[in-house]
Amino acid sequence: NAGVTQTPKFRVLKTGQSMTLLCAQDMNHEYMYWYRQDPGMGLRLIHYSVGEGTTAKGEVPDGYNVSRLKKQNFLLGLESAAPSQTSVYFCASKTGTGNQPQHFGDGTRLSIL
């Protein structure tokens, strides 16, 4: 049972480059989330999705875009990477029914030089 899988695990980018982080879940969850985790700041919500084809902004959406073309996948894109986007990125998912916890992937460590 894979749960929530994030790829890649590590990446180093140069300022201005673009990239896409992939999150895949095999639990048939409706809701999916992207967070970033920075020292001393906990996890902050970037974007989220409550179902296939829908996305919404979270607390810190600027500089990021997302897409949810398939229920099991949630993609996070950086169009023009900036050093301020150096962080650890976590994806999470949860069922849309009932009051259930979010389940997290292992994270992607991204460094922007």
Next chain:
Amino acid sequence: EDKVVQSPLSLVVHEGDTVTLNCSYEVTNFRSLLWYKQEKKAPTFLFMLTSSGIEKKSGRLSSILDKKELFSILNITATQTGDSAVYLCAVSSNTGKLIFGQGTTLQVKP
């Protein structure tokens, strides 16, 4: 603005000690409070609390919620080195989104 505040931010204890971690919150449309443990990678779910005064317990870990005073505590008794981790408190609103605290870093020394 919704916020969740954890204290202390870091804590160093010795094996066998008991620790209490604190989480206070100001969140509109509160639905539940969750505790997660984060070692090197993914946060892993510990407890979800929705009602005041009911203690959730799993082995040496327990947690309680006070909805009137807007806080929760996580207790760990007879700590072990394997309890060393970052403990995250998060509050869920009726939108399904989680608001996280800064986390408490616990180090348990042998």
